[in-house]
Amino acid sequence: MNRLLLRDGEELGPGGWPQTPETTPAERLHTARVGLRLLLAAISSLFLLFLLALLMRSQVGDWQPLTDPLAPLAQPWPLWLNSAVLLAASLCLQGARLAARRSRMATSQLAFAAGGLLAVVFLLGQLWFWQRVAAWGYPLAGNPANSFFYLLTGLHGLHLLGGLAVWAWALATRLRRPHAFAVAVELCASYWHYLLGLWLLLFAVLTSSPQTYQSIAAFCGLR
Template sequence: MEEKIAYVEGAEQPISMHPKKFALWLFIVTVVMIFASLTSAYIVRQSEGNWLEFDLPTIFYYTSGIIILSSFSLHYAYLSAKKDELNRLRIGMIITSILGVIFLIGQWYSWVALVDRDVYFVGNPAGSFLYVFTGLHAIHLISGVIFLIIVLISSFRYKVHSKNMDVMEMCVTYWHFLGGLWLYLFMFLLLNH
């Protein structure tokens, strides 16, 4: 008996993703859902009245610029890693980590500015929402800075290079997501405060 083996041209490959990347995307989806529900609750609660009107802290403009710059420096690091330019990768990671820390310090000073304007976490819901938005984002940003530092250390151990980009790609995805989330929150607050 002769068996025939047929070659099927163009057979579909199953869609696959690194399990850690998949977990990161699931996490990002949950964060999006949390902030979508919070911004929806903000709009609903604002329409009920008893809403404190105040100007957003000016430092929000500066922190927005900082987060944009950090995305550029991280992209520079990413492109350097793809080209095996390890010194440039490290420089980009150091700059991005520093900018991330500066952003967090800026968020702290935004809270100081809010207190100076008599806007507190407890009291009027307008202030409470602002503290919740910025506080939750800061918590996620702390995890992002930790991720940046992990990638930076890995780059010094020669574990990030053109043939090993998984952790770098995850870091870039998460950091850009956090930057986009902040810009969304800032624009939302500008349009709805």
């Protein structure tokens, strides 16, 4: 039978290996935040590359802007509504974060649940607008501008789905693992804020005029 021994004041586990000290909640939160920052850096790099590709591709003659007078993005009021929903989701997550920091867990759980549900509403709104764009005669392969619209909005939606997977896990385990729930609230709030900022950037780019693309491309040396 392996027995616990002490060597130089250090507790040993089975096999004579030192036991790993249990990390504190603050240490786990710090580690999780570092991991999230690395993830966000990778996501930012991915979208930056796609945006640069969009700017370069928009300078080719076959580019047909979705912001033309009769095109879907000429009056993007559904996307404004979706943006408002995502903003509300981000505010709910921030409320959940503040409530958790004050140990008001019931309020935190309610705001956390509301934020995730609003994110689901945002995704459903995006899917509805996709169907609307396709019904207007702008399919995925119809034009390079169409392809970039579906690609960028779809990638953003997939990253939000990933956040919703963590959100659902946190809700399911909130009673059994309260410390893990508190960490999930912190991380999800930061992730939702990031996705909101990313969406606003994508929205601004996708609804920009060809003249704006030309100016940005010239500024970046892509022309």
